[in-house]
Amino acid sequence: MMAMTPRSFLVTCFVTLGLVALAAVGAGLWLIGSRLPEGISTEVRDIVLVYGGGIAFLLVAVIAVMWAYLDNAIAQPLAALVKGIQTVVLARSDYRIEIEEMHQLDGLPAAVNELIRQLGIARTGIHEAIEKATASLEQQKTQLETVLLDLHEGVVVATLDHRILLYNNRAVQLLRIGGDIGLDRSLFHFFSPHPIVHALSRLTTRFTQGRLDSPLGGPTVSFVGTTTDGRHTLQGRMSLILEGEQTASGYVLSFEDKTAELAALGLRDRLLRESTEGLRAPMGNLRAAAEILVGDSDLGAAEQESFKKVLLQESQFLCGRLEKLSAQYRDVITGHWPMSDIYSGNLLQNLADRLREQHGIEATIIGLPHWLHGDSYSLIELLARLIVLLRERFALTVFDLETVPTERWVNLDVIWQGSVLPAAELDLWLVEPQEGVLGGLSLREIVERHKTDVWSLPDRSGRARLRLPLPLPVQRVSGQVRSSMPPRPEFYDFELLRRPVELGDRATRTLKSLTYVVFDTETTGLNPSGGDEIVSIAGVRIVNGRILTGESFERIVNPRRHIPVESVRFHGITDEMVKDKPPIAVVLPQFHAFVADAVLVAHNAAFDLRFLQLHEAASGVNFDMPVLDTMLLSCFLHDYTSRHNLDEVAKRFGVPVQGRHTAFGDALVTAGCFLRMLDVLEAQAVLTLEQALAVSAKVMQLKTRQANF
């Protein structure tokens, strides 16, 4: 049977009621008509008919009005309620049901609305709880991914039938796979199977015998295996992934590449064997000949001569052999200590922070940072302790820290105002065992582990240095240019550099005594007046002939325009990276404050200055300080060549190029070149700022003239 809505039910009822009423009236009329005596006048009949019809009409009208009232007051509101509830249920909305005021449903709509409200609250609660749980899951997942990514070890998770479920980047590197490992592939595409199968069977046996937690077993086994091509030895550990108490669902492998280490150990073993066994025979010959020469008095002259020859030959052979062995030994770079390539900028910053916070020592990092090879933790311990001892010895709290590269190593120098530290004193400091974090190691042991030594020597400027040569980085860190973008055009528009500048007493001061800010910008393109803008600006301060790396300025700038791909390839700064960064109008006053009253220095300064100048009005600052251009100075010093771009100049002055094409990297390289130029300028009798500006002006004149031809 079809279900009826309340409204149609009501309609049916009232229509039936109306029909019954009409039928009753009709039947009444018919009865009356049939009982009327014959011969009654048609008037009476008409009266009866009219009254009857009137009654019927009234009845139907009353029924219709009753239906209309009931429909409006009950059936329609009920239908609205039903629709409303359906809406709330299906659309999960916060819909409040609106019902006409005149309904007769008493408290029902209010009660339903209250129910909906409560439902809404409950729904929001559930929703929030779900969101929270999802977020925390997401966070845990991210944390796990980060941990996996940061792990030095390769990690692979696999099922019991060796299908790969999860792996980290390191695993891809260690397994030498160009591309993805591919989930659900067999691990044995990459690993030689036997060691894995063996390790897994050991673990599953422990698991079934309940020995995973016992000292007789343990949750992990170690294994040594190889990549499938057999070229790399991998060493690591395997542990089971358990689901509940009863079943194991897979395993985790963590592994490292031991190929290089094993090779180094092998070489060391071989050297050790050769230097013991290999030397026995020549030593024996030497001893025999010497004993005969000394013990036998009746040797003939010829025999004596031949024994002497043995002495000479064998001892020369031994010397040569020793040289060879020790040269090979020097190349063995095994170490049980974790050594890695470190950036001296970070190392020295850590050291300086620690000295300031724990010992109240002001250590200033000067010069350019360099890469070196070592253990940063023990190096900081070593240097911090030495500097604290130096403070007590010389009653000083101010030091400079500098890294100076040579061909064979990188010198890490601590510099102070005072006399040289005698070697004997330094030796005493080195041999004393150190308390605390180093576990009783002496400083000498740290020095030896870096295969080096430490000494004190006088500085050119009458100061003293403590020098610690450290190994060069293993992986040559290249400061290679990222793309083959053409170098910036030299700017022959030198008007900016010709602006009259008040030099004051700086005019006659020596170049080395002045304070400089060496700066560089990266831009969206090469055309400042054609709408190109600055995307980053960086500067570094030079005080008293020292580059103060710690005092630097580095900002990414929102150029408020699209950064073309060609320039992104060049400097690596994308639209995405600048979107939250301040515009140039904000950065320029900051940079102006950083420069203060220093002399500005830049390579091809006219280019960078043009960009600054275009924003002077908008940012309310003027760059009216004196400006030196290392490109012009290079033209002056090396007028035999026409190659004066920064790379060439750096090469000519022996300044190591690192981090080229970042504003900061280029500013550092420029600063390095500028400092070396100061020495050469001095030799050419360019001693003061006035003189340096004068020679620059001459070069400008020449260049302008050339450009006009």
Place this chain on the structure above:
Amino acid sequence: MAKSILVVEDEPNIVLSLQFLMKKAGFDVRVARDGDEALAAVQSQAPDLILLDVMIPKRDGYDVCQTIRANPDWGGIYIIMLTAKGREVDREKGIALGANDYVTKPFSTRDLTDKVKQILENSTH
């Protein structure tokens, strides 16, 4: 007057050879067996050249070298360090602390004698 050489070395076997070779080459030879003795010998009469072993008792060779260089009166003394430390960094340290030359053991006695002769014949005093 013959040029004078101070041999600072504590191993008697090599002292024997060095003393023999230098005397035979016509130099005036004195021997010191540790760092203190070496400085005392320089104090009493500055030699023209010192053959200085690095690993000697009391003050080591680096210390002796640095102490001699700290005194401007002894600036003319030519110092050759003799050592079993063969690393580049050891040579660098020796030169940094004031040695003029650095020879690692085992060395050829003939080469060393030639070197000493050449230096002392070229020196002006």
